[in-house]
Amino acid sequence: MAAVGCLLFAVAVAVQAVQPDADGPPKQPVEAHWVAGWAAAAVDFRELSANPLLTAAAPRPGGDAFRGQTLRQQFEPALSGERVRIRFSNRFGKTPLRIAEASVGHATGGGAVSPATLRKLRFGGRASTVVAPGAEAWSDGADLKVEAGQAVAVSAFFDRAVPFATVHLRSTDSSWVAGGNAVATPRLQDAAPLPLNHIVTGFDVMTTQPVRTVVAFGDSITAGGGEAGDGSYPELLATRLRNSPSAAQAVSVLNLGIGGNRLLVDGIGPNGLSRFARDALGQSGVTHVMILLGTNDIGRSVFVLPGRPTPEHEVATAQRITDGLQQLVKQARAKGVKVLIGTVPPFGNTPYWTEATEAMRGEVNRWIRSRQDVDGVIDFDAVLRNPADPTVLNPLYDNGDHLHPNKAGHAAMAAAVDLRELQE
Numbered sequence: 001m002a003a004v005g006c007l008l009f010a011v012a013v014a015v016q017a018v019q020p021d022a023d024g025p026p027k028q029p030v031e032a033h034w035v036a037g038w039a040a041a042a043v044d045f046r047e048l049s050a051n052p053l054l055t056a057a058a059p060r061p062g063g064d065a066f067r068g069q070t071l072r073q074q075f076e077p078a079l080s081g082e083r084v085r086i087r088f089s090n091r092f093g094k095t096p097l098r099i100a101e102a103s104v105g106h107a108t109g110g111g112a113v114s115p116a117t118l119r120k121l122r123f124g125g126r127a128s129t130v131v132a133p134g135a136e137a138w139s140d141g142a143d144l145k146v147e148a149g150q151a152v153a154v155s156a157f158f159d160r161a162v163p164f165a166t167v168h169l170r171s172t173d174s175s176w177v178a179g180g181n182a183v184a185t186p187r188l189q190d191a192a193p194l195p196l197n198h199i200v201t202g203f204d205v206m207t208t209q210p211v212r213t214v215v216a217f218g219d220s221i222t223a224g225g226g227e228a229g230d231g232s233y234p235e236l237l238a239t240r241l242r243n244s245p246s247a248a249q250a251v252s253v254l255n256l257g258i259g260g261n262r263l264l265v266d267g268i269g270p271n272g273l274s275r276f277a278r279d280a281l282g283q284s285g286v287t288h289v290m291i292l293l294g295t296n297d298i299g300r301s302v303f304v305l306p307g308r309p310t311p312e313h314e315v316a317t318a319q320r321i322t323d324g325l326q327q328l329v330k331q332a333r334a335k336g337v338k339v340l341i342g343t344v345p346p347f348g349n350t351p352y353w354t355e356a357t358e359a360m361r362g363e364v365n366r367w368i369r370s371r372q373d374v375d376g377v378i379d380f381d382a383v384l385r386n387p388a389d390p391t392v393l394n395p396l397y398d399n400g401d402h403l404h405p406n407k408a409g410h411a412a413m414a415a416a417v418d419l420r421e422l423q424e
Contacts, residue, residue: 034085035211035285037077037146038203040168041256043269044092045196048167066158066198070182072191073175073200074107074153077146078238079211079252084146086121086139086154087202090131093165097131097199099123100159103183104142107151111176111193115186119144141206148242148250154200155183167196169259170223204284205252212251213285214422217276217328218292221345221380221404222257232257233405233413234290240414241422251422254283262300263293263324265314276328281335288422289332292342292380294321295403298360299352318363325367329374339374340421343381348392349402358391376421383416384409 049064086104090097102121105113121139123129131137146152159181175197178188216222216234224232238253256279260268269275272293280289297316325341332339343365347353365381384405386394393402397409405413 032206032208033285034204035079035207035213035252036202036254036283037079037081037084037148037205037252038075038152039087039215039254039256039279039283040075040170040197040201041258041261041269041275041279042089042091042166042168042201043258045164045167046092047268048196049164064164066162066164066177068159068180070155070157070178070180070185070188071175071194071198071200072111072113072153072155072178072182072188073197074111074151075170075174075200075203076149076151077203077205077252078148078254079205079207079250080146080148081205081207082143082145083141083206084144084152085141085204085206086200087136087204088129088131088139088156088199089136089166089201090133090199091136091166091201093131093133093163095133095163097133097162097165098128098158098160099131100128100157101181101183102139102154102156104144104152104154106144106146107153109151111153111191112187113153113155117144118184118186120184136201138202138204146205148238152203154203156199157181157183164196164198166201167198168201170197170255202283207250210249211285212249212287212422213283214251214253214288214290215280215283215286216253216255216257216290216292217272217280218257218290218342219261219296220257220259221295222255222292223259224255224257224410231407231410233410236411236414237417241419244419246419246423249423252285256280256283260296261293262296264297264316264320267296267300273324273327276331281331281337286335286337288338288340288375290340290342290378290417291325291328292344292378293325294344294361294364295347295352297321298344298357298364299347299350301360302352302354302357316360318360318367321360321364322367325364329371333373338421338424340376340378340417341368341371341374342378343368345380345384345405346386346391346393347403348389352403353391375424376418378413378416378418380413380416383412
C-alpha cells in the first residue's frame with residue numbers, strides 16, 4: 001500500500017503541474033522525484049576507536065553498542081519540501097542492523113521534537129526493517145513539511161544489540177540516546193549526548209521543481225575543521241545561494257567532507273577514490289560536485305612511522321594526486337555530473353610543511369588551474385593565502401593551527417564560488 005500511495009502522490013502532483021495558468025498555456029509536466037536535502041559521509045567506528053585522539057572527547061553511554069535504546073539525531077536539511085525519506089546505513093557493520101521502529105519530526109532543540117510533527121516511518125509498509133552488513137536502507141516516504149535550514153530529528157529504536165559500526169563526524173551536540181522505545185516521545189527522558197553520530201546518513205525531499213544538488217567533497221577543510229554547524233564553507237555557500245536574488249531555482253548543498261581524509265590512501269574514512277561513487281555521485285539528484293582534496297596526501301608524505309616504512313603505493317607524489325583527481329573528474333563526467341575543483345590551500349608553519357611538500361602543492365595547483373575539462377576551478381589557495389607569504393594562511397583566515405580556516409576563512413571560500421556555475 002505504501003508503494004501505491006507514493007505512486008498516486010507522484011501522479012497527482014504531475015497532473016497538477018500541467019494545469020493551465022490563468023495567463024498562459026499549460027505548464028510542462030514535472031515528475032516528482034527525490035532530491036538529497038542532507039547527507040553525511042560515514043566512517044568505520046572501529047577505525048575511530050583505535051585512535052585515542054578521536055575518542056577521548058566524551059564517554060560512550062552503554063559502551064560500544066545500542067541495547068534496547070532509542071537513538072535521536074538532529075540535522076538541518078538544505079532543501080524545502082512536503083514529503084521526506086531517511087537513509088539508514090550499516091555500511092561498516094559486521095552483523096545485521098535491526099531497526100524496530102523509527103520516526104521523524106521537527107527538532108526543537110536539546111533532543112526534543114515537536115509533537116504535532118512526529119511521523120512514524122515505514123519500510124516497505126512495515127514498521128521495522130533489517131539492514132544487511134555493508135548495506136543501506138531508505139524508509140518509505142513520509143508526509144512532513146520541512147523548510148531549508150529548519151532542524152529535523154530522526155529517531156530509531158533498537159530492540160536488539162547493535163554494535164557501533166557506521167558513524168559520522170559532521171557535527172557535535174546533535175545526537176542523543178535514551179532507554180527504551182522513545183521514537184514517539186517528544187522529549188527524551190534521561191537522554192545522554194553522544195560524541196558521534198550513528199546510522200542516519202541521508203535525508204531526501206520529494207519535489208516537482210528542478211533542483212541543483214551540489215556535493216562538497218573533501219577533508220576537514222570542507223567538513224568544517226573544528227567549526228560546527230554553519231561554520232563550514234558548504235553551509236555558508238548554501239546560505240549565500242538561498243539569499244541570492246539571481247537564483248533561478250533551488251540549490252541543495254551537501255557536505256560530504258571527512259576530517260583527515262585523503263584522496264589516495266585510507267586514513268580517516270575510506271580514501272577519496274574509493275568513496276567518491278557512493279558519497280558524491282550516489283546522492284539523490286546530484287548535479288554538481290566540488291572537489292577539494294590533496295592536503296592530507298601531500299602533508300602526510302613527510303611522516304615516517306618508526307619501524308614501518310611507508311609502502312611505495314602510499315607515497316604521495318604530485319603525479320599520483322593529479323591522476324587521482326583526474327579519475328574523479330572522469331567518474332563525474334560519465335554520470336553527467338558537473339565538476340568544480342578547488343586548489344589546495346597553503347599550510348606553512350604546520351608539521352605538513354617542507355620545501356618538498358610546498359613544491360608538490362604548487363605542482364598540483366598548477367595542474368588544477370590548467371584544467372579545461374572541468375566546469376570550474378575554485379582558487380581556494382589564492383583566496384586564503386597571505387599576500388605577504390603565499391606559503392601560509394592569511395592571518396585573518398587562520399583558525400590558529402595554520403592549517404584550517406576560521407569562520408571568516410570559510411566565508412571567503414564560499415564567496416570564491418561562482419554561483420553561476422552552480423545554477424547551470
